[in-house]
Amino acid sequence: MPVNKTFNSFADAVADIPPGSSIMIGGFGGAGGQPTRLMLALRDLGVGDLTIIGNVAGISKTTGYGWPDDLEPIDQGMFFESGQATKIICSFPVPSTTNPLSEIEKAWREDRAEVDIVPQGTLIERIRSAGAGIPAFYTPTGVGTPTAEGRETREFEGRTYLLEHALHADYALIRAQKADTRGNLQYIGTSRAFNPAMATAAKVTIVEVDEIVEPGGIDAERVGTLSTYVDRIVQREAGDPLP
Amino acid sequence: MTQNLIDPAPRLDRAAIAKRAARDLVDGSTVNLGIGIPALCADFLPAGVELRYHAENGVLGFEDLAPPGEGDPNLMDAGGKFPRHVPGMAFFDSVESFNLIRGGHIDVTVLGALQVSRNGDLANWMIPKRGIGSIGGAMDLAANARRVLIAMEHTVRGDISKIVNECTFPLTAPACVDEIVTDIAVIEIDRARGRLVLKEVAPGWSFDDVQARTEAELDADGTVGLMA
Numbered sequence: 001m002p003v004n005k006t007f008n009s010f011a012d013a014v015a016d017i018p019p020g021s022s023i024m025i026g027g028f029g030g031a032g033g034q035p036t037r038l039m040l041a042l043r044d045l046g047v048g049d050l051t052i053i054g055n056v057a058g059i060s061k062t063t064g065y066g067w068p069d070d071l072e073p074i075d076q077g078m079f080f081e082s083g084q085a086t087k088i089i090c091s092f093p094v095p096s097t098t099n100p101l102s103e104i105e106k107a108w109r110e111d112r113a114e115v116d117i118v119p120q121g122t123l124i125e126r127i128r129s130a131g132a133g134i135p136a137f138y139t140p141t142g143v144g145t146p147t148a149e150g151r152e153t154r155e156f157e158g159r160t161y162l163l164e165h166a167l168h169a170d171y172a173l174i175r176a177q178k179a180d181t182r183g184n185l186q187y188i189g190t191s192r193a194f195n196p197a198m199a200t201a202a203k204v205t206i207v208e209v210d211e212i213v214e215p216g217g218i219d220a221e222r223v224g225t226l227s228t229y230v231d232r233i234v235q236r237e238a239g240d241p242l243p
Numbered sequence: 244m245t246q247n248l249i250d251p252a253p254r255l256d257r258a259a260i261a262k263r264a265a266r267d268l269v270d271g272s273t274v275n276l277g278i279g280i281p282a283l284c285a286d287f288l289p290a291g292v293e294l295r296y297h298a299e300n301g302v303l304g305f306e307d308l309a310p311p312g313e314g315d316p317n318l319m320d321a322g323g324k325f326p327r328h329v330p331g332m333a334f335f336d337s338v339e340s341f342n343l344i345r346g347g348h349i350d351v352t353v354l355g356a357l358q359v360s361r362n363g364d365l366a367n368w369m370i371p372k373r374g375i376g377s378i379g380g381a382m383d384l385a386a387n388a389r390r391v392l393i394a395m396e397h398t399v400r401g402d403i404s405k406i407v408n409e410c411t412f413p414l415t416a417p418a419c420v421d422e423i424v425t426d427i428a429v430i431e432i433d434r435a436r437g438r439l440v441l442k443e444v445a446p447g448w449s450f451d452d453v454q455a456r457t458e459a460e461l462d463a464d465g466t467v468g469l470m471a
Contacts, residue, residue: 145416187336193337
């Protein structure tokens with residue numbers, strides 16, 4: 001009999017996350033594919049000294065990026081506003097505007113948080129590699145830029161490449177449209193983004209879904225993340241006003 | 244580098260820069276448009292040109308935006324806007340999206356710039372004074388797209404040239420830019436010889452007018468055309 005991965009509340013699903021954890025947060029940036037309810041539960045849990053790993057990390061609140069006009073945007077900046085996060089690893093920590101200042105930039109300016117900016121393709125490949133058992137890889141991206149400082153380089157067929165290392169995490173909070181009770185996931189539209197790779201790269205993967213279905217409720221041809229990668233599933237309330 | 248010059252004629256507006264850049268997009272190409280002026284190119288494609296637009300967040304084949312208030316958060320572009328659902332589009336995750344970019348499958352990317360150097364170095368992600376910036380997909384696109392086209396204003400406040408001998412801002416990628424379209428000129432970069440070749444000027448502008456507002460030395464191969 002398969003293990004029941006279903007949790008009744010977002011609070012229960014994140015309750016054991018200890019201070020000092022590294023936490024991947026899925027999606028791209030914007031409302032679609034973001035595990036917004038899990039993020040709010042983690043904020044309410046209040047644990048600190050967190051390292052957040054995201055992509056477009058904290059720009060929606062001040063710019064509206066990726067949110068419908070009629071809703072108050074929610075983004076990863078919440079963990080810097082609350083003082084829980086001391087580090088972020090992401091590709092896009094700040095918007096072009098500094099008025100008003102985003103929570104991440106505020107925390108960085110006040111020396112409350114370290115910001116590690118990684119090119120997006122390198123970031124996703126580091127996460128993919130972590131899940132795929134590859135400790136490091138060479139990429140052409142970032143050669144000759146500040147990203148390359150202190151990095152090993154090597155030439156292949158006349159072009160220079162940077163050595164980049166796999167990026168693991170303690171937890172991944174991800175978002176899918178549907179899960180079956182075994183933990184197979186189905187995504188919709190552009191909400192995939194960082195979610196499928198992050199699901200493979202963390203010790204514990206926790207998924208927020210709109211709907212949990214019985215096995216067979218997801219067409220086997222449409223499974224986007226395999227149940228093996230998924231540890232916990234929480235279903236949103238019907239009619240949740242957050243996208 | 245130059246101050247208080249009086250422009251000989253109006254400069255092109257942002258839409259006109261995009262319209263000129265769009266003329267260099269080849270029918271059938273897979274294209275990634277950056278935010279700002281580059282994104283406007285989609286509004287000005289010449290008749291008969293169809294492109295396959297790629298966005299980093301995982302969509303290929305999108306077209307125009309959904310009407311205001313009707314956007315679907317699960318169909319976003321990389322600028323955080325919501326395109327319409329159209330037949331033939333495809334969704335994928337970020338691993339696949341950057342396979343497309345890093346693997347050299349993007350025919351052309353149009354990007355904005357803070358500085359471009361004589362040999363095609365691009366700086367577009369951080370103003371040193373601020374000390375923090377966002378890379379996003381720009382380094383992957385600049386280093387790996389087959390062709391890199393820059394659409395930008397020629398100078399910043401005080402007529403400071405953005406086309407420079409050496410970038411003083413942190414690089415996005417070295418020796419990557421093929422062509423620059425600005426509000427006063429179209430410039431091709433002959434990277435092999437480190438030459439900036441002025442191809443076109445805005446109506447009412449001369450080679451000397453453009454050179455006076457450009458830190459790096461310009462060359463011309465034969466006649467200089469008119470931007471239209």
